[in-house]
Amino acid sequence: MRKAKSAAEILQALRVRIAQQRIAPGAKLNETDLAEEFGVSRARVRDALGALEQRGLVERIPNRGAVVMRLDLSQVFHIYEIREVLEGLATRLATQNTPPEAWKEDLARFQGPLKDLIARGELQEYIEHYERLRRKITEAAKNPVLAEMMDTIFEKTQVLIRRIIILPGRAEVGRKQHVAMLQAMCKGEAQEAENIRRNGLRSARLALEKYQGFIL
Amino acid sequence: MRKAKSAAEILQALRVRIAQQRIAPGAKLNETDLAEEFGVSRARVRDALGALEQRGLVERIPNRGAVVMRLDLSQVFHIYEIREVLEGLATRLATQNTPPEAWKEDLARFQGPLKDLIARGELQEYIEHYERLRRKITEAAKNPVLAEMMDTIFEKTQVLIRRIIILPGRAEVGRKQHVAMLQAMCKGEAQEAENIRRNGLRSARLALEKYQGFIL
DNA sequence: GTTTACAGGAATGTTGACACTTTTCCGGGG
DNA sequence: CCCCGGAAAAGTGTCAACATTCCTGTAAAC
Numbered sequence: 156m157r158k159a160k161s162a163a164e165i166l167q168a169l170r171v172r173i174a175q176q177r178i179a180p181g182a183k184l185n186e187t188d189l190a191e192e193f194g195v196s197r198a199r200v201r202d203a204l205g206a207l208e209q210r211g212l213v214e215r216i217p218n219r220g221a222v223v224m225r226l227d228l229s230q231v232f233h234i235y236e237i238r239e240v241l242e243g244l245a246t247r248l249a250t251q252n253t254p255p256e257a258w259k260e261d262l263a264r265f266q267g268p269l270k271d272l273i274a275r276g277e278l279q280e281y282i283e284h285y286e287r288l289r290r291k292i293t294e295a296a297k298n299p300v301l302a303e304m305m306d307t308i309f310e311k312t313q314v315l316i317r318r319i320i321i322l323p324g325r326a327e328v329g330r331k332q333h334v335a336m337l338q339a340m341c342k343g344e345a346q347e348a349e350n351i352r353r354n355g356l357r358s359a360r361l362a363l364e365k366y367q368g369f370i371l
Numbered sequence: 372m373r374k375a376k377s378a379a380e381i382l383q384a385l386r387v388r389i390a391q392q393r394i395a396p397g398a399k400l401n402e403t404d405l406a407e408e409f410g411v412s413r414a415r416v417r418d419a420l421g422a423l424e425q426r427g428l429v430e431r432i433p434n435r436g437a438v439v440m441r442l443d444l445s446q447v448f449h450i451y452e453i454r455e456v457l458e459g460l461a462t463r464l465a466t467q468n469t470p471p472e473a474w475k476e477d478l479a480r481f482q483g484p485l486k487d488l489i490a491r492g493e494l495q496e497y498i499e500h501y502e503r504l505r506r507k508i509t510e511a512a513k514n515p516v517l518a519e520m521m522d523t524i525f526e527k528t529q530v531l532i533r534r535i536i537i538l539p540g541r542a543e544v545g546r547k548q549h550v551a552m553l554q555a556m557c558k559g560e561a562q563e564a565e566n567i568r569r570n571g572l573r574s575a576r577l578a579l580e581k582y583q584g585f586i587l
Numbered sequence: 588g589t590t591t592a593c594a595g596g597a598a599t600g601t602t603g604a605c606a607c608t609t610t611t612c613c614g615g616g617g
Numbered sequence: 618c619c620c621c622g623g624a625a626a627a628g629t630g631t632c633a634a635c636a637t638t639c640c641t642g643t644a645a646a647c
Contacts, residue, residue: 186599196632201599205418209425218599218638233516236464240456248452300449303427304520402629412602417629434608434629 165193165203173212173223174313180225184213210307226311228371234312235360241305242289243353246336249295250345257295261288262337265330273326281326282316288333315363318370322362329355381409381419389428389439390529396441400429426523442527444583450528451576457521458505459569462552465511466561473511477504478553481546489542497542498532504549531579534586538578545571 169189172178184204190197204221207213213221226234264284272281293302320326332355339348363370385405388394400420406413420437423429429437442450480500488497509518536542548571555564579586 187597197599198631198633202421205421206425209422219640220599230516233514236460236514237457237517237520240460241453244452244456298449298452300446300524301453304453304524308516308520401627403627413629414601435610436629 162199162202162206165189165195165199166206168193169203169207170210170212170310173207174310176314178223180223182223184221184223186220211311224311228367231312231315231363231371232360234308235356235363237308238305238312239353239356239360241301241308242292242356243349245292245296245298245301245305246340246352247345247349248298248301249292250340250343250348252297253295253340255341255343258337258340261291262334262341265333265337269330270327273330278317278320278326281330282320285316285329285333315370319359319363322366322369325359325362328358328362332358378411378415378418378422381405381411381415382422384409385419385423386426386428386526389423390526392530394439396439398439399435400437400439402436427527440527444587447528447531447579447587448576450524451572451579453524454521454528455569455572455576457517457524458508458572459565461508461512461514461517461521462556462568463561463565464514464517465508466556466559466564468513469511469556471557471559474553474556477507478550478557481549481553485546486543489546494533494536494542497546498536501545501549531586535575535579538582538585541575541578544574548574 169178169184178184186197186200186204189200193200204213204215208215208221212224214224215221265288269281269284272278272284293305296302320329332351336348336351336355339351385394385400394400402413402416402420405416409416420429420431424431424437428440430440431437481504485497485500488494488500509521512518536545548567552564552567552571555561555567
């Protein structure tokens, strides 16, 4: 029984657990157990579960409790179609709002060190750099509503990144696309950067489609 | 005290009330009153308020209750930036998923009768046709996740449509853009339709920017 | 051996009461 | 007249107990 936490903290804790698959898809969330673990009353846990339900991370079946949402393939494609346009928009806005020099160091990182990382198969570290750039772009877009939407939709498929990136040649393809995108951003070509980002996510979706049997 | 309703029904009822501004922005939602009105316990109302909070329709201030979210101008622009790409995507998907003939009758309606409607100032009826087409496109896109997102983001600015449409010449401009979009859809040119829809929403945003003093 | 009925247990849904915070109202003082 | 306590009222946050539903295991019947 840990220290008592607020409802928001419980929500956040469960979000990362689900994103990291520390709770498996389809697993049941026991209200009583969670209440005891977090040191709060069941009502608080229920609030958090309600929020998770609204975010589409769990499904609540009447009288049977909350289970972690299990996403089927079609849903994943739907999400990737949306990510295509949302992240494209974020890229364009970030390019427009930021002086081009700001992306120089990111470009250098993706051209040099990260290439070696991928070659050596250090994918976990590569993922961390990828997510860092993604956050930087999201913030630079300066659109809180967009940031919120991207978060809620991204966390649904976060678990898939690790599986996509190990597909044959996929990591290197993604890196090259990021280099091209960052080059456009360094030149201040917002529209071009948006197009590149969109194409990048579309190719990721197509790779998913091709290898779907190996992923789900 | 009406008939007892489920939590989902209360949520829906409050959603439409807020969308129609039957509850003014900034107004406080009294839990006890709502519970009595809907004939349910306060806990149910609290669940519904929690859902509204997650959707960004109300803001909950500790120990002071839930107030209807009051959207400032910057937020409106942020939302329109997102609508631009989301509705553009929906238009492209709808065009790809549907035989071109399906849009013929909509095109005819926007070319003929609706032009007269606008000329006669029957804006309310025009809005209804507009929203009907919008729903049809959303469904034809066959992407439930996208539909859900468009709904949640659209309902935040729904109240503004009536104010934008009365701007000088705005209704007619919007109609012409819809005609152009539907012509592209009738020819099966999905990419072109997406671009037209995006430009249409951008021009609406610019009109908002220009006349912001008259609207908020 | 399989199936069905039933009882016990476990988990969720619901309610009402209680504690705490904020607001309001009233009276006194400056 | 205005302003400042302070107590009462109203409203929200929290909790624990109760009701209901669902799952499990056992035993009997076919």
